[in-house]
Amino acid sequence: MAPTDDNVSWWQPCSNAVREAAPAVPAFHPGEEAALWREITATAVAAPQSRWARWRPVAAGVVAAVALGGAGAATASVISAHTGRGPVDTEDVELGGPGERLDPAAPDFAAVLDTTTADIAFPSVQARTRALAWETDDLSSDPEPSLVSAGAVRLWTSGHALCAWSNTWAVALRDGDDDAAKRSAAVILSARTWPPIRDTDPDLANQSEFAWLPDLERAVRDRDPSAAKDALSTDGSCLPGLAPQLGLGPR
Numbered sequence: 001m002a003p004t005d006d007n008v009s010w011w012q013p014c015s016n017a018v019r020e021a022a023p024a025v026p027a028f029h030p031g032e033e034a035a036l037w038r039e040i041t042a043t044a045v046a047a048p049q050s051r052w053a054r055w056r057p058v059a060a061g062v063v064a065a066v067a068l069g070g071a072g073a074a075t076a077s078v079i080s081a082h083t084g085r086g087p088v089d090t091e092d093v094e095l096g097g098p099g100e101r102l103d104p105a106a107p108d109f110a111a112v113l114d115t116t117t118a119d120i121a122f123p124s125v126q127a128r129t130r131a132l133a134w135e136t137d138d139l140s141s142d143p144e145p146s147l148v149s150a151g152a153v154r155l156w157t158s159g160h161a162l163c164a165w166s167n168t169w170a171v172a173l174r175d176g177d178d179d180a181a182k183r184s185a186a187v188i189l190s191a192r193t194w195p196p197i198r199d200t201d202p203d204l205a206n207q208s209e210f211a212w213l214p215d216l217e218r219a220v221r222d223r224d225p226s227a228a229k230d231a232l233s234t235d236g237s238c239l240p241g242l243a244p245q246l247g248l249g250p251r
Contacts (some may be wrong), residue, residue, distance in 0.1 A: 081106035081113075083147065098199065099150030104140035116150050117157040120196065123168040123184065127242060131160035134239050154210060155197035159237030162191055166216065166232060167243035170225040174245065185220045209235070 079101045087093040102112060113132055122128035135156060139148055169184035191197055197210055212234045219227035229246040232238050238248040 061099050079106065081109040087149070087171055094149075097149035097152035097155070099152075099154070101147040101149055102153065103147055104136075104142075104145035109140055110136045113153060117154055117159065120154065120157050120194070121163050121187070122161050123187075124164070127164035127167075128161075130241055131157060131164070135160075151196070156237075157209060158191070158194055158196045159235060160209070160239060160242060162188060162213075162216070163232055163238040163242045163248070164226050166220075167245050167248075168246040169220060170228065170243070173223060173225060181223075186219050189217055 081104065083101050083103055085101045086099060087096060087101075102116070106112070110132070113136055117132065122131070125183035135153060139145060139153075147163065165184050165187050169181055169188060172178075172180035172184055191210075191213060197213070200209065212231050215234075216228055219225070219231055225246060229243075229248060232246065232248060233242065238246075240248075242248070
């Protein structure tokens with residue numbers, strides 16, 4: 001905000017002091033600038049993208065509300081990730097997702113996550129293990145992890161599964177294995193019927209976390225791996241290693 005006549009007398013000395021205290025920043029040499037951009041590009045490819053934002057901040061709000069109520073489950077005495085608590089109203093479902101609130105701070109969180117997502121099929125045990133390990137580490141890495149809804153983790157895991165299936169499909173196309181490509185394509189094209197996706201937003205409208213799914217479906221029908229990569233690149237489903245054939249993460 002620009003200073004007014006009433007406050008300029010104190011503002012101007014402060015402004016001068018800040019300017020004078022600013023350190024000199026040398027300009028990049030061309031080689032240094034190129035090296036920096038190479039590092040930024042490599043990091044952007046190798047690191048998992050941020051997960052969907054719609055439900056992510058809400059868990060912290062849920063924890064804050066619970067803590068203020070004096071019934072927090074995320075304490076040193078946590079025994080199980082199962083809290084027995086669900087959303088309190090429609091708004092809570094919209095903001096935090098459906099289902100029981102799970103506690104990532106609990107020692108059995110990885111096991112609870114495994115059973116909670118058991119019906120979500122992956123093309124391999126390795127892909128499923130990688131996805132669940134990442135979710136477990138990501139959700140429990142904070143010193144005071146936020147509660148997260150079962151619906152949210154099921155939705156995120158479905159996204160990881162779709163990424164892995166897309167990679168299997170792309171590999172089959174590369175190898176000329178029509179039968180394998182058709183099997184993988186059928187799984188991807190059935191994703192709209194998966195309960196975690198169907199129960200969240202069957203029309204994939206509004207603020208759906210899976211608004212990119214129609215683009216992926218179109219790419220699969222057109223047998224276009226490049227378009228599939230573009231669709232999957234718009235969200236946080238493809239963790240490093242889940243879709244190397246599509247160029248999403250290292251092999």
